[in-house]
Amino acid sequence: MKSKNIEGVPYYGLQQKLEYKARIAGCAVIYVDPKHTSQRCPACGKVDKKSRDRERHEYRCHSCGYSSNDDRAVAMNIRHRGLEKMKQG
Ligand SMILES: [Zn+2]
Incomplete structure (x- = not known):
């Protein structure tokens, strides 16, 4: 897997940490297509x-x-995609 950086943190490492923290908190991590979210x-x-x-x-x-x-608008779009994905099952 090719790793991209987000603010100096390798994407794969960030993904692993997020999934770990979510598992501890009993939360799901949902991946969405970021296309046009901005x-x-x-x-x-x-x-x-x-x-x-x-x-x-x-x-x-x-x-x-x-x-x-603008960052708020992006976050709202990502949330919207996540909710749509949850509805689909
Ligand atoms: Zn509008």
Whole structure:
């Protein structure tokens, strides 16, 4: 497995630690496809690359007007995908 780094921590190592901590806490770890999670509006679902301003850390949907911190919008999209995956079983 090719290991990517997230803030200096090898991805595989982070994954192992997360799964270990989740097991202790009795929680499940759900992996989701990250595609477009930084471009998708968490309010209306519109995918638009121009909605995210990385320099200002802002997300502003040009379709419905929703705005938020960009990292928050990404987290909401990841959560949404996780919930959808749980519903599928
Ligand atoms: Zn929107």
